[in-house]
Amino acid sequence: MINLVASEWLKLRSLRATYYTLASTLSALALTGFAAYSISHYFDTHGPGGDPVGTGLSLSADIPPVLFGMLGVFAISGEYATGMIRLTLTTIRSRWTLLLAKAAVVAAVAAAAGQVLAFATYFTAQAVVAGRPIGASFAEPAALAEVLTTGAGSAVAAVLGLGLATVLRSTPGALIALVVLPLSPTVLERFLPAPWNDWISSLTIPSLARQLAAVPDAGAFGPSTAAVILAGYVVVALLLATLAINHRDA
Amino acid sequence: MIEVTELTKLYGSTRAVSGLTFRVKPGQVTGFLGHNGAGKSTTMRMILGLHTPTSGQALINGVRKQDLRDPMREVGAMLDATEVQGGRSAFAHLQALAYAGGIGRRRVVEVLEEVGLTGAARKRIAGFSQGMRQRLGIAAALLGDPGVLILDEPVNGLDPDGIRWLRTLLRSLAAEGRTVLLSSHLMTEMSLTADRLIIIGQGRLIEDASTADLLARFQSGVLVRSPHAARLSSALEAAGATIRPAQDANAGEEPVPGLPAGAGVDARPVRDAGAGEELLVTGLTAAAIGDIALANGCAVHELMSRRTSLEEAFMEITQ
Numbered sequence: 330m331i332n333l334v335a336s337e338w339l340k341l342r343s344l345r346a347t348y349y350t351l352a353s354t355l356s357a358l359a360l361t362g363f364a365a366y367s368i369s370h371y372f373d374t375h376g377p378g379g380d381p382v383g384t385g386l387s388l389s390a391d392i393p394p395v396l397f398g399m400l401g402v403f404a405i406s407g408e409y410a411t412g413m414i415r416l417t418l419t420t421i422r423s424r425w426t427l428l429l430a431k432a433a434v435v436a437a438v439a440a441a442a443g444q445v446l447a448f449a450t451y452f453t454a455q456a457v458v459a460g461r462p463i464g465a466s467f468a469e470p471a472a473l474a475e476v477l478t479t480g481a482g483s484a485v486a487a488v489l490g491l492g493l494a495t496v497l498r499s500t501p502g503a504l505i506a507l508v509v510l511p512l513s514p515t516v517l518e519r520f521l522p523a524p525w526n527d528w529i530s531s532l533t534i535p536s537l538a539r540q541l542a543a544v545p546d547a548g549a550f551g552p553s554t555a556a557v558i559l560a561g562y563v564v565v566a567l568l569l570a571t572l573a574i575n576h577r578d579a
Numbered sequence: 580m581i582e583v584t585e586l587t588k589l590y591g592s593t594r595a596v597s598g599l600t601f602r603v604k605p606g607q608v609t610g611f612l613g614h615n616g617a618g619k620s621t622t623m624r625m626i627l628g629l630h631t632p633t634s635g636q637a638l639i640n641g642v643r644k645q646d647l648r649d650p651m652r653e654v655g656a657m658l659d660a661t662e663v664q665g666g667r668s669a670f671a672h673l674q675a676l677a678y679a680g681g682i683g684r685r686r687v688v689e690v691l692e693e694v695g696l697t698g699a700a701r702k703r704i705a706g707f708s709q710g711m712r713q714r715l716g717i718a719a720a721l722l723g724d725p726g727v728l729i730l731d732e733p734v735n736g737l738d739p740d741g742i743r744w745l746r747t748l749l750r751s752l753a754a755e756g757r758t759v760l761l762s763s764h765l766m767t768e769m770s771l772t773a774d775r776l777i778i779i780g781q782g783r784l785i786e787d788a789s790t791a792d793l794l795a796r797f798q799s800g801v802l803v804r805s806p807h808a809a810r811l812s813s814a815l816e817a818a819g820a821t822i823r824p825a826q827d828a829n830a831g832e833e834p835v836p837g838l839p840a841g842a843g844v845d846a847r848p849v850r851d852a853g854a855g856e857e858l859l860v861t862g863l864t865a866a867a868i869g870d871i872a873l874a875n876g877c878a879v880h881e882l883m884s885r886r887t888s889l890e891e892a893f894m895e896i897t898q
Binding site: 417419 | 674
């Protein structure tokens with residue numbers, strides 16, 4: 330297993346797509362910076378009463394799950410697209426350990442990079458807010474926790490991406506699913522009766538990360554339920570991916 | 580040792596491989612021959628545990644590939660050298676594979692040297708020629724120094740030097756006691772490399788014989804050109820010869836340079852553009868045929884011992 334992790338780690342860092350994907354997560358900083366700037370401007374001209382910036386994470390919260398999900402997708406979709414998966418599978422004992430190694434690597438990278446990005450996003454927002462009473466300090470309850478759980482959410486997204494790509498065996502397919510799945514709750518909640526509409530809109534990764542951090546009004550679930558759901562995503566993704574890779578001819 | 584027993588693979592209702600049974604023994608190079616779509620790659624994928632057989636089994640060193648404890652050190656494979664991610668350097672590609680088997684950096688350097696890619700090790704595979712990818716694929720197969728090698732069409736894309744290099748390499752690997760199975764649809768190339776030939780067609784076993792035996796079987800034959808072909812044929816047949824047709828001898832499919840063409844099963848002499856008719860006679864020596872012709876007063880314009888080209892023998896076998 331250690332050998333496979335070393336192998337997958339080298340595979341991940343020897344492809345340019347990894348760096349492009351990680352670099353594009355910086356777009357979250359730009360988005361948060363821009364949004365924080367316009368909120369600050371509103372505060373300066375209209376006074377208090379508008380939306381606060383808070384930690385600034387929710388302003389660009391949809392970006393990290395998609396991009397870190399892509400990291401997970403690329404970890405296996407390239408092997409399927411080129412056929413290299415066959416070579417890889419001839420060198421290993423069992424297919425599920427390969428998935429587990431890939432999951433461990435992308436989750437670790439996404440957790441680390443996601444954490445850095447979350448802190449950078451937070452500090453960017455606070456720098457733009459520049460002391461106006463619309464930001465959030467780590468002294469406030471849930472502020473630091475929100476930053477930390479956002480990083481954790483990125484790791485979950487990476488494993489989901491890996492699972493999607495393994496089941497779909499197609500780069501475009503997995504990328505489309507990665508973008509469409511987080512959007513579907515927004516669409517579905519309009520058609521569902523209460524409390525289902527609340528529940529379904531609380532199921533996205535950014536929302537779960539905030540609920541996990543016990544951010545007030547973040548969603549329908551408490552921290553422990555949110556943790557269970559996030560863990561459930563990981564388990565289900567890996568389970569389906571294992572079934573798919575085990576039972577299909579490569 | 581590779582043992583394939585009653586191996587069958589259905590894709591929907593298509594029988595890709597049908598009740599295939601053969602053994603690939605260590606210490607020799609075994610050629611796996613068949614036309615495109617004959618089931619070679621499917622069989623190799625089943626041996627390597629990539630495809631699940633519909634029935635039957637394929638064993639490497641007595642167990643299924645999935646049950647090998649240390650797969651890279653027991654079996655090395657090259658299925659399709661183009662199936663690599665081009666974004667990596669050759670070194671990173673091999674190193675990533677090596678890590679998976681707990682194989683160190685030194686071995687990566689070694690195999691790169693062995694296949695002659697040391698100079699290109701740090702270059703991205705995307706810029707590699709087909710021949711270089713082929714060499715890289717062979718390097719990957721050799722990483723674990725395995726006792727069993729399975730190579731699908733390894734000659735594809737190699738230049739003549741590369742082909743000679745590969746032939747020497749494979750023969751020396753087999754001489755070290757390894758099991759070497761390589762597929763091809765080129766019988767001539769295979770006859771130069773392989774000690775044994777397993778020939779399949781439409782997923783079924785057609786031949787499993789030593790290359791020498793197969794060659795011997797298709798070597799015989801004397802080409803006779805005579806303006807008195809009809810008279811000569813009956814005289815020859817009376818002497819116990821079999822007149823095989825020299826049909827399509829000159830318009831043969833892909834004649835191989837250096838090897839005469841011509842083989843078939845019915846006994847129709849074919850009119851040649853030039854003088855006389857051409858007969859392919861088996862069962863008599865050229866000398867005996869000349870004597871019979873003289874005794875019967877038949878002029879002979881051409882009399883030549885010939886050996887059937889392997890490509891044609893192959894076509895004939897797989898027909």
